[in-house]
Amino acid sequence: MRWTHTLIPTLREAPAEAEIVSHQLLLRAGLVRKLAGGVYSFLPLGLRALHKVERIVREEMDRAGAVEVLLPALQPPEIWQQSGRYETARHVLYKVYDSARREWVLSPTAEEVITLLAAAEIQSYRQLPKNFYQISVKFRDEIRPRFGLMRAREFIMKDAYSFDVSDEAAQESYRRMYEAYTRIFARCGLRTFPVEADTGVIGGSLSHEFMVPAETGENEVAYCEGCGYAANVEKAVSAAPAAAPETSGGSTPAPEKFPTPGVQTIEDLTRPPYGIPAARQIKTLVYIVESRPVLVLLRGDDQLNEAKLAARLGTTVFRPATPEEVYATLGAHPGSLGAVATTLADRAVPVWADERLRGATDMTTGANEDGYHLRHVNVARDLRVDQWADLRTVRAGEPCARCGQPLRIRRAIEVGHVFKLGTKYSEKLGATFIDESGVRRPCVMGCYGIGVTRTLQAVIEQCHDADGIIWPVSVAPYEVCLTPLQVAEDSPVWRAAQQLYAALVEAGIEVILDDREERPGVKFKDADLVGFPFRVNIGEKSLARGEVEIKRRAGGLETVPVGQAADRVAMLVREARAGRGGTTGDSGRF
Ligand code: ATP
Ligand code: MG
DSSP states (O other), X not given: OBTTTSOOOOOSSOOTTOOSHHHHHHHHTTSEEEEEXXXXXXXXXXXXXXXXXXXXXXXXXXXXXXXXXXXXXXXXXXXXXXHTHHHXXXXXXXXXXXXXXXXXXXXXXXXXXXXXXXXXXXXXXXXXXXXXXXXXXXXXXXXXXXXXXXXXXXEEEEEEEEEESSHHHHHHHHHHHHHHHHHHHHHTTOOOEEEEOOOGGGOOSEEEEEEEEOTTOSEEEEEOTTTOOEEETTTOOBOOOSSOOOSSOSSOOOOEEEEOTTOOXXXXXXXXXXXXXXXXXXXXXXXXXXXXXXXXXXXTTOOBOHHHHHHHHTOSOEEEOOHHHHHHHHSSOTTSOOOBHHHHTTOOOOEEEEGGGTTOOSEEEEOXXXXXXXXXXXXXXXXXXXXXXXXXXXXXXXXXXXXXXXXXXXXXXXXXXXXXXXXXXXXXHTOEEEOXXXXXXXXXXXXXXXXXXXXXXXXXXXXXXTTEEOOOGGGOSOSEEEEESOOXXXXXXXXXXXXXXHHHHHTTOOEEEOXXXXXXXXXXXXXXXXXXXXXXXXXXXXXXXXXXXXXXXXSOEEEXXXXXXHHHHHHHHXXXXXXXXXXXXXXXXX
């Protein structure tokens, strides 16, 4: 390919909208262009890199025994109602209307479609196991599309769905996908780590996310360097001490009401004249869960983890109550709320409490009367708790639940997600089979996603320097860029470049020939910005000595006789290809 034949609109400056380096480089290297927020066009080089990621995904899915299908993006809303997700996933569903005002849903994922397909086409255990995958455009109405392809409204996802006869067999399908994912990301030159994950609105019992550690990631991972434990903070647990240490010693006095005019927050009560540490306070939150109020109690210094709450409630349809709803529920405004049995009287609101409050004594909490709190509250004796659960978010430094070493927390990008689903969808949508003894049973399912476009950008986020992208050879738009410093038809430099180009193409190397009439500096800068793994500089002076220069984008320069250049470059490219992407890709601990 000649540079002037394709379209590589490089930019000197990053557009102001691009906040993170990979987004800036996508735009600066001319790989994508924005049409609207979260909606991008792929330009020729971006598409080439994307196709390479897709190819790796296909090869590894096929190797793992999955079979490719292509499912519709336009889906009838009825199937979402049937699965129950028309409501629970409504925040992300794009709805469109045809000329008859009939509603359609644009696919954010495809559990419903594939499960219905399996329901229609699979009847017998003899047809199982099956794992279907597709690589296709998905649509999600993201509240905050940002960071380019990282969180887009329209993006490419590989989604796969396994169907098995038993839980044990489903476990094996899960394991195969987990291994395929490890290989896929390593082949893309990405360093990823599997971490335990929340199953969220998808549901299911076991789940891992594949994370790329990055300061710009939107996830937080808690991990332990001692034993290798790693989990999304939405799911992570620690061995933080369960109860606040008793300060009064011996038996605690009865709760005592005291005036706290103007106190609105936990923080307010820590200050004089009160001086009550946050750890000795009870935080009382009111949520509206599917239109009914629920109280959630935590230690004052802990934060509610909404993903854990959702998992325990079994629904994601909840929100913090408004001040009016709070008043209607407890007869007091935020700032003076509590769950001491006497102050709740006969209010029928369910009370959930975080495990860390269990057994706590001498605590302070709101009196359900504006401007008053209660002290000397003994949780076991005085509170009315209906459900105990782990509802708090872990913090860095807390002891690991497995080995006791301090947990660390790091930001990361989620590029893939594997779930063991069980029979949730197969039961709702009728994906059953007749087993060996003639009994009809629901298929045991798994589902497995990779953000293909997000993965592409994650590679850039991980592989770049101040000059631009440093593509691993496995996903580079071209493997080699030839940079002749003269392009006049009759110049020896141009002739040498053309010969080298022809020899490399013949050798099966993907090469782009920079045939622009530009200054050397401009050509070098652009090649470095786009990040081709190898650049061959052909200049008048070195050619007069019979030599050309081979420069590796990742570092390293060598001079070779022009007659040997094609062989040498081809060898270097083949070595890099065999090196599985060229960069790290190790699967060590987080
Ligand atoms: P997130 O938590 O980032 O919103 P998710 O957990 O909702 O993602 P999944 O349903 O697990 O996403 O989708 C599978 C994969 O698709 C994710 O691991 C991610 O790589 C990718 N993905 C999800 N949402 C987006 C998006 N808006 N833009 C680009 N890729 C996405
Ligand atoms: Mg996910």
